[in-house]
Amino acid sequence: MEYEAIIGLETHIQLNTSSKIFCSCKADSWFDGPNTNICPVCTGMPGVLPVLNKAVVEKGALLAAAMNADLQPVSYFDRKNYFYPDLPKGYQISQYDRPLAKGGWLEVPLDGYQRRVGIWKLHLEEDAGKTKNENGQRMIDFNRCGVPLVEMVTGPDLRSADEAAAYLIRLRQLLRWIGVSEADMEKGHLRCDANVSVRLKGSETFNTKTEIKNVNSIEAVRAAINKEIERQVREYERGGKIEAWTLEWDEDTQTLKKMRSKETEADYRYFREPDLLPVHLTEAWKSAILADLPELPLARKARFIGEYGLPEYDADLLTAERSLSDYFESAVKAYGGDPKRVSNWLLNDVMRMLNESGKIAGELSLTPAYLAEIIKLVDAGTVNTNTGKALLDKVNESGKSPAQLVESEGLAKVSDAGAIRAVVEQVIAESPAEVESYRAGKVGLMGWFVGQVMKKLQGKADAQKARELFEELLK
Ligand SMILES: [Zn+2]
Numbered sequence: 001m002e003y004e005a006i007i008g009l010e011t012h013i014q015l016n017t018s019s020k021i022f023c024s025c026k027a028d029s030w031f032d033g034p035n036t037n038i039c040p041v042c043t044g045m046p047g048v049l050p051v052l053n054k055a056v057v058e059k060g061a062l063l064a065a066a067m068n069a070d071l072q073p074v075s076y077f078d079r080k081n082y083f084y085p086d087l088p089k090g091y092q093i094s095q096y097d098r099p100l101a102k103g104g105w106l107e108v109p110l111d112g113y114q115r116r117v118g119i120w121k122l123h124l125e126e127d128a129g130k131t132k133n134e135n136g137q138r139m140i141d142f143n144r145c146g147v148p149l150v151e152m153v154t155g156p157d158l159r160s161a162d163e164a165a166a167y168l169i170r171l172r173q174l175l176r177w178i179g180v181s182e183a184d185m186e187k188g189h190l191r192c193d194a195n196v197s198v199r200l201k202g203s204e205t206f207n208t209k210t211e212i213k214n215v216n217s218i219e220a221v222r223a224a225i226n227k228e229i230e231r232q233v234r235e236y237e238r239g240g241k242i243e244a245w246t247l248e249w250d251e252d253t254q255t256l257k258k259m260r261s262k263e264t265e266a267d268y269r270y271f272r273e274p275d276l277l278p279v280h281l282t283e284a285w286k287s288a289i290l291a292d293l294p295e296l297p298l299a300r301k302a303r304f305i306g307e308y309g310l311p312e313y314d315a316d317l318l319t320a321e322r323s324l325s326d327y328f329e330s331a332v333k334a335y336g337g338d339p340k341r342v343s344n345w346l347l348n349d350v351m352r353m354l355n356e357s358g359k360i361a362g363e364l365s366l367t368p369a370y371l372a373e374i375i376k377l378v379d380a381g382t383v384n385t386n387t388g389k390a391l392l393d394k395v396n397e398s399g400k401s402p403a404q405l406v407e408s409e410g411l412a413k414v415s416d417a418g419a420i421r422a423v424v425e426q427v428i429a430e431s432p433a434e435v436e437s438y439r440a441g442k443v444g445l446m447g448w449f450v451g452q453v454m455k456k457l458q459g460k461a462d463a464q465k466a467r468e469l470f471e472e473l474l475k
Pocket of ligand 1: 020023024025037038039040041042043146
């Protein structure tokens with residue numbers, strides 16, 4: 001029998017504001033020691049009052065708009081009451097029935113089809129601290145208390161582990177694109193729990209689901225969901241039933257462990273946070289926020305295909321990251337010729353530089369205008385392709401313009417027939433054995449002959465001319 005999986009994802013996204021959501025402590029403590037970025041507000045001392053960080057509302061609203069959600073003119077904060085050692089207040093300030101935004105969706109392109117994943121919940125909240133066990137002791141770090149989060153829950157719209165992974169990849173791309181989160185799963189900027197159930201294909205019912213927690217990479221999400229789908233199918237096949245467990249992914253053993261059986265939904269006794277005013281998102285404020293909403297990745301990809309005639313493959317790679325796609329567009333404008341030619345240079349050579357340096361495109365000293373200039377120098381025959389490629393690194397290292405480097409380092413292509421002929425004749429005179437083999441039919445040696453000329457002319461020879469001269473002289 002054929003089964004299908006029903007998957008919904010619950011994500012927590014850490015917004016990259018400089019300070020926390022309700023106090024002025026530094027939000028990102030990745031490089032700091034435990035309990036260094038804390039104050040009476042975020043550690044829940046009696047009598048303190050929270051003050052809402054405006055930037056959190058703005059980044060949250062930008063994300064909501066990018067997810068096609070409806071921004072609410074008035075939203076409220078609520079207290080979610082529960083006890084946990086790393087939650088010093090005894091409650092978490094979150095949003096409940098009147099969140100910042102409602103509805104929304106994310107389009108996820110997949111192999112040959114597209115899935116629209118609905119958003120059921122999108123709200124702002126504060127993070128709790130961290131607990132860890134060390135040397136038999138339970139340690140608590142409050143640095144993370146009050147770090148701003150957006151909680152986002154999808155509908156049960158995903159049908160496989162690969163679709164879930166694709167959703168997370170698109171979400172991460174979007175978060176970085178609009179600049180609201182670093183979205184680094186390893187650092188906990190993007191956390192994901194997965195709800196998984198299976199059913200017979202064609203069935204309309206929703207069976208009991210389990211929840212997978214503690215997955216901190218996209219590959220782990222994929223592996224954990226696949227394991228859980230297999231387990232549930234096995235269970236149904238042998239006539240068993242699925243219980244609503246909460247499972248924890250163990251990265252080391254690549255297995256799921258039962259954390260607890262989920263009984264009834266916890267009663268968090270939500271009530272309005274009395275120390276915070278409602279958030280009034282006026283039309284003027286909303287327009288100011290939305291003015292920062294850039295063209296989104298999928299729209300830009302479609303435009304690259306339509307406007308520049310790029311193949312889908314190129315358009316997809318060029319819009320994987322915003323800085324790269326901005327770079328491409330600037331370079332195309334500066335170049336003025338075939339955009340595909342710019343795409344080739346970018347995806348082959350500039351991408352290599354980016355991978356080696358760990359930089360993003362906008363940080364290179366090789367500006368889009370310089371890249372365009374190099375391609376034009378190659379087009380015009382001023383330098384050959386090899387020199388053009390070498391120029392990329394030279395420009396990037398020195399910050400000097402390509403024309404300047406061609407001039408000062410004498411990189412212009414040697415295409416003077418007399419000069420090349422002299423070198424070709426020299427190579428022939430120095431290589432009697434190769435000449436003999438070539439004349440005996442080993443024509444594959446042509447590449448070697450041209451290579452010798454290149455070597456003697458420091459790579460600057462016009463390869464085509466050299467080849468023609470060898471063909472003439474070795475006949
Ligand atoms: Zn604080």
